[in-house]
Amino acid sequence: MGAVTTIALLLLGIAIVGCLYRVVVGPSVQDRALALDSVVICVMTSMVVIAIKYSSGFFLDVALVTAVISFISTIAIAKFLIKGKIID
Amino acid sequence: MIEAIVGILIFLGVFFVAVGVIGLVRFPDVYTRAHATGLLSTLGIGCVLAASLLYFNWVIDTFSIKELLIMAFLLFTCPVSTHIIIQSAYRTKVALWEKSVTDELKDSASAKDIEAGSI
Numbered sequence: 001m002g003a004v005t006t007i008a009l010l011l012l013g014i015a016i017v018g019c020l021y022r023v024v025v026g027p028s029v030q031d032r033a034l035a036l037d038s039v040v041i042c043v044m045t046s047m048v049v050i051a052i053k054y055s056s057g058f059f060l061d062v063a064l065v066t067a068v069i070s071f072i073s074t075i076a077i078a079k080f081l082i083k084g085k086i087i088d
Numbered sequence: 089m090i091e092a093i094v095g096i097l098i099f100l101g102v103f104f105v106a107v108g109v110i111g112l113v114r115f116p117d118v119y120t121r122a123h124a125t126g127l128l129s130t131l132g133i134g135c136v137l138a139a140s141l142l143y144f145n146w147v148i149d150t151f152s153i154k155e156l157l158i159m160a161f162l163l164f165t166c167p168v169s170t171h172i173i174i175q176s177a178y179r180t181k182v183a184l185w186e187k188s189v190t191d192e193l194k195d196s197a198s199a200k201d202i203e204a205g206s207i
Contacts, residue, residue: 001143004095008102015102018109022121030118030177034125037169038112041129045105048136048155049098052143060140060154067161074169081176 005053012046033077040070090146094139101135108132117185118177122170129166134159 019042022035044063051059080086104127111124137155144152184191 001091001094004098008098011102011106015105015109018113022112028118028177028180028182030173030180030182031121033173034118034121034170035112037173038109038125038128041125041133041166042105042109044158045101045133045136048133048140048158052094052098052140055148057144057150057152057154060152060158064154064158064161067158067165071161071165071169075172078169078172078176082179 001052005049008049009046012042016042029081037070037074040066090142094143097135097139101132105132118182119174122174126170129162
């Protein structure tokens with residue numbers, strides 16, 4: 001499993017760089033929010049790959065908490081862009 | 089044998105992530121980029137989670153069921169977050185691609201709801 005997971009982590013790092021290109025370039029704010037959501041999903045995928053690499057189930061907890069934070073922050077950004085305030 | 093399936097599933101998941109990121113970089117406007125990230129957040133991480141489920145339960149013989157929890161959570165939340173981002177893009181009048189064929193929401197009855205500000 002060592003070589004497979006190492007190559008997979010390398011490709012996921014390149015994918016995160018591609019998402020960051022869209023964060024920097026993206027013409028609208030929603031492009032940037034969508035690209036940051038994709039960055040978080042790439043991080044979750046690499047956490048699961050790291051869990052396979054080190055045979056440790058604790059990294060799956062990291063992926064789950066990252067999913068929850070990603071969902072809440074995306075909803076907050078979109079609601080701020082629609083209404084101009086988050087909690088009303 | 090199962091280790092080979094785990095490796096193939098990891099590479100399949102990374103392949104779908106790569107295709108989704110290529111779509112995110114190269115598609116012309118925000119509405120088409122949302123399709124690419126939909127591929128990334130269901131199939132990409134889904135294949136890697138299936139590989140993790142096989143690995144923890146059958147290769148090293150431990151009991152692990154958190155992957156199903158992560159996958160269920162993602163299947164509920166990723167369409168919601170993508171939909172609300174695209175709705176905010178439409179309501180703040182982000183322009184469509186100039187070669188877009190149709191805008192069905194513009195002439196329909198739900199456009200009045202959007203103008204009235206009710207989600």
